[in-house]
Amino acid sequence: MLRFSVPTGQLLVDAPSFAVHVAGTESNVAVALVRMGFTARWLSQLTRNVLGRRITDTISGYGVDCSQVAWTDAGRVGVYYLEFGAAPRPTKVLYDRAPSSAQDMDKKTFDPLLLKKARILHLTGITVALSESCHRLVQTFIEQADELHVPVVFDVNYRALLWSHKECRQKLEPLLSKVDTIIVSRRDAGPIFDISGEPVYCAEKIQAKFGVPRVAITAGDQGAVGLENGVAITVPGYRVDIVDRIGAGDSFAAGVIGGLLEGNFTRGLQYGVAMSALQLTTAGDLFRFSRAEVLDLMAAEGVIQLVR
Numbered sequence: 001m002l003r004f005s006v007p008t009g010q011l012l013v014d015a016p017s018f019a020v021h022v023a024g025t026e027s028n029v030a031v032a033l034v035r036m037g038f039t040a041r042w043l044s045q046l047t048r049n050v051l052g053r054r055i056t057d058t059i060s061g062y063g064v065d066c067s068q069v070a071w072t073d074a075g076r077v078g079v080y081y082l083e084f085g086a087a088p089r090p091t092k093v094l095y096d097r098a099p100s101s102a103q104d105m106d107k108k109t110f111d112p113l114l115l116k117k118a119r120i121l122h123l124t125g126i127t128v129a130l131s132e133s134c135h136r137l138v139q140t141f142i143e144q145a146d147e148l149h150v151p152v153v154f155d156v157n158y159r160a161l162l163w164s165h166k167e168c169r170q171k172l173e174p175l176l177s178k179v180d181t182i183i184v185s186r187r188d189a190g191p192i193f194d195i196s197g198e199p200v201y202c203a204e205k206i207q208a209k210f211g212v213p214r215v216a217i218t219a220g221d222q223g224a225v226g227l228e229n230g231v232a233i234t235v236p237g238y239r240v241d242i243v244d245r246i247g248a249g250d251s252f253a254a255g256v257i258g259g260l261l262e263g264n265f266t267r268g269l270q271y272g273v274a275m276s277a278l279q280l281t282t283a284g285d286l287f288r289f290s291r292a293e294v295l296d297l298m299a300a301e302g303v304i305q306l307v308r
Contacts, residue, residue: 001097002051003246003285005082012083012094022058023080023285025124025157025250032254032275032287034063036294038261041065041118043110047101051077062286070109075101082246091245095161106133112144120257121145123179124155128171129162135171142178151260152179155253158188165191173210181214181260182206183253189217199225200232214265216256216272218249226256226269235269238277238297247285251275254287255294274298 003023006015030040042064046052048071055077060066078097085091097103105127115121121141128135145152154176158168169192176182184206190196195205199222203215207227215227223237252272259268274297278289 001078001080001100002055003080003082005084005283008084009086010083012081012092015083018081019283021284021286022055023246024055025126025155026122027055027059027064028247028250028285028287029122029155029254029257030064031059031062032251033257035287035289036254036258036271036275036291038258039063039065041068041114043068043070043114045070045072045101045105045109047071047075047077048073049077052101058286068110068114070105072101072104075099075104078102084244093161100130103131103134105130105137107136107140109137112140115141115144115148115150118145118150119261121150121152122155122253122257123152124157125168125172126157126159126162128175129159129168139175142175146178151181153181153183153253153257153260154179155249156182156184156188156192157249158185158192168192176210176212179210179212181216181256181265182210182212183216183218183256185218185249186220200227200234203227203232204230216252216269218252218276223273224252224269226265228265233266233269235266235273237273240277240280242280244283245280247287248276248279250285251279251287270298 001024003021004018006012027042030042033040056066056069078100081094083092123138128138142152186199186202189202195202199217199219203217203225206215213229217225221237223235226233255272255275256268258271259265274294279287
């Protein structure tokens with residue numbers, strides 16, 4: 001997608017200008033993983049025009065493999081508009097994405113055998129919410145990943161503007177028992193899965209419900225909790241002066257995946273919390289920090305005031 005955001009303190013209704021950023025949860029994760037030193041391929045379908053090329057040029061410019069993006073002359077590139085809030089006024093998002101070229105993806109758009117070379121497959125609930133054909137596409141990829149023994153990391157990533165909690169639950173529950181790692185926010189676990197309480201309790205209930213090896217629960221400024229084969233891991237959060245909230249959850253997901261690629265789920269949670277904190281301090285959806293900067297934050301005992 002493309003994001004059009006107005007400067008802080010201005011309203012969409014009368015904003016004279018917009019800042020334009022390439023956006024999208026799965027592409028955000030792919031960029032963040034490359035920034036952390038891993039390789040990533042991003043699959044999507046885009047309209048063959050200058051806006052579609054802007055997206056692939058930007059994402060591939062960070063080192064993400066976009067060679068398997070499907071191009072179409074139909075539909076359009078989805079966009080969303082962002083108005084930053086300030087207490088008591090909330091941040092507002094306005095989607096303008098239908099009928100987007102991504103909505104028309106189906107199980108025939110990509111060759112599932114692309115997964116043969118993958119070490120991890122990352123999927124989110126946002127793709128499932130876009131259309132029935134996208135839902136079938138996700139089902140197909142999960143089934144193919146299972147056959148090829150490719151671990152699946154699934155981020156629920158609930159968006160109230162795309163579907164209801166009930167519809168989300170009905171479509172995701174049959175899929176989640178087939179994945180290896182579930183990521184969900186503590187805030188969304190209650191209304192979607194009827195599981196509420198402290199993060200460790202939520203993780204235990206989700207693991208029991210779906211029988212997955214790992215669960216990661218984000219808990220805002222409290223950090224995150226992970227559960228791996230029944231063992232709980234707690235990672236505290238950082239004090240953050242928030243500049244832009246968008247993309248923080250995607251940075252967390254990338255951190256978790258990075259840890260799994262290194263064979264260390266606990267390390268992944270630590271990466272994720274640190275990367276999410278850093279992402280909150282910058283404008284735009286894409287993670288632009290280096291691995292060294294993430295490690296520096298993880299090693300710091302206090303707030304870094306000045307770097308010379």
